[in-house]
Amino acid sequence: MSQYPLRVPDYLMEQARTAAEEENVSINQLLVSFIAEGIGQRKAWRALQKRAGRGDPKKALAILESLNGQAPEPGDDMPDISKR
Incomplete structure (x- = not known):
């Protein structure tokens, strides 16, 4: 396993300590988890x-145009923003 000296601003380190306590893990485990998640x-x-x-925008638009105004499947329609 490798080691890397990491300089962390005080306010972030305090947030990491709090998060590690809440998750009941070490700060090291928390930071390794965050790094792995970020890389993923x-x-x-x-x-x-x-x-x-690799996509072809013209082919994608052709597929959409071939629908000829068909209604979307139930639950796949655009939200009504006028209700907001």
């Missing part, structure tokens, strides 16, 4: 970007 989210985002880059 970054990898997922990059994979989505790569996949989107």
